[in-house]
Amino acid sequence: MKRSSISIFIALVILLFYAALMSGCASGTTKHATSVVDYLFPKTKDPVVTPGIPVLTLPLRVGIAFVPAATGKDGRESRTSSGFTPFQGGGDLSLTEKRKTDLMQEVARNFKKYPFVKNIEIIPSAYLTPGGSFANLDQIRTMLELDVIVLLSYDQVQFTDQTLSFTYWTMAGPLVVPAQKNDTHTMLDAVVYDIQSRKMLFRAPGTSLINGSSMLVDQSQELRADGDKGFSEAAQSMIINLNEQLALFKEKLKERPEEYKVVQTPTYIARTSSSGRGGGGSVDNVMLMLFVGLGVCFLWIKGRS
């Protein structure tokens, strides 16, 4: 009798636990985003910017930077969360400076192969001020001697649904461990601007979707890993799209010469010439030393006479 009442009690507890799990299905989202529009056209400033005709002097000096996140009143980066987001601190999605540099280098590696690119400068986030707009870009252009800038922005949302559970059979009976279903949506967006003319040349997005699942205890670690993977995948997708958009832009340059002016420097012509080799008549160190020596002797003799 006593034994059967204990069994009934255990069964009731298990039933209640399952009922609690079923009724407690919850979901939440965490979102991190930066926006090129917020950076270039902040609300406080006049949004009307009239672009001029870009003069692209090849080879180009290109800069690449992540636009800063819009800051709240307290000056901290904005992050939105809603619903059930347990252990959120551990699953912080915001990109670290190192991760941003890694992603920018990945994009830069892809662009370096083009002969129309002279050099690519990776610009640290500290150089860009939130809502800095074109005035900030002008400062960067002067400081780093850039012609064109690639502005990167991102939007990552993680959805967490507590709909899963794992059941373990233990000595004492079944143990139900609540688990999460995590979806990570990432979008990276590259916008290429000619700084001087304030004209957007082209843009290319890259997207990624990671479906994952984790136990409640591993959630923050799992979310962070998914977030990181999401950025990597989105970067790869963006690079592919950038190459496609670049090819289209080249066509546009040929079709609409009145909208874009392209100047090829002798260096670029020599670099890209397919008809033969480019040669230079140059004085080398030996010649220069010889001539400088002659000049010094000339001055010495002239001084004596």
Place this chain on the structure above:
Amino acid sequence: MTATRLPVWTLVIAACALIIFYFPQLGTLLIYDRAAISHGEIWRLLSGNLVHFSIAHLLYNLIAWLIAGTIIEIHGYRFFPVLCFSSSLLIGIALFILEPELYLYAGLSGVVSAAVTYLCLQGMSEKGVWRWLCAATLAGLIAKTVIEMITGSSFMLQISEENFVPVPLSHLVGIVAALLLYLFLRITSPLRRFTR
């Protein structure tokens, strides 16, 4: 007391090279471009010498040019503008005929070689230490150019980041142009004296 002459031609040519360098559109119009020359843009044979690929390329050539040109003009050696024009043209023509694979060419060093050779030849006819200095410099320049021609590359070219190959033929043609002008002036000197 004699006033020092202003090296006008030297400064004008240096200024032209600087202006062309800072206006790439001009450089594109003036560079030695084999295809464009074949299509009638023959000024490129002459003007290619004033175009430069990089700031290092320009600086090396300009320093040497300013030294050689200034000494020539201060000394008052005559026919310097003729030397500049004839050596530039000869370099362009020689490259067009003898280097059919050379699609593009830019740089003042051929004309610099011509100026130094002319300076040394003129200096060798003077007296004192200057004569020997000029002889030694000319010997060094010829030896270096011959080695470059044999090996087919420049001695110690420091402008390694650029995508162009050195063209020693331009230096050789510069030396030959200066030598021809000098010989022509020597041969025609009695004639010019007689007509005067």
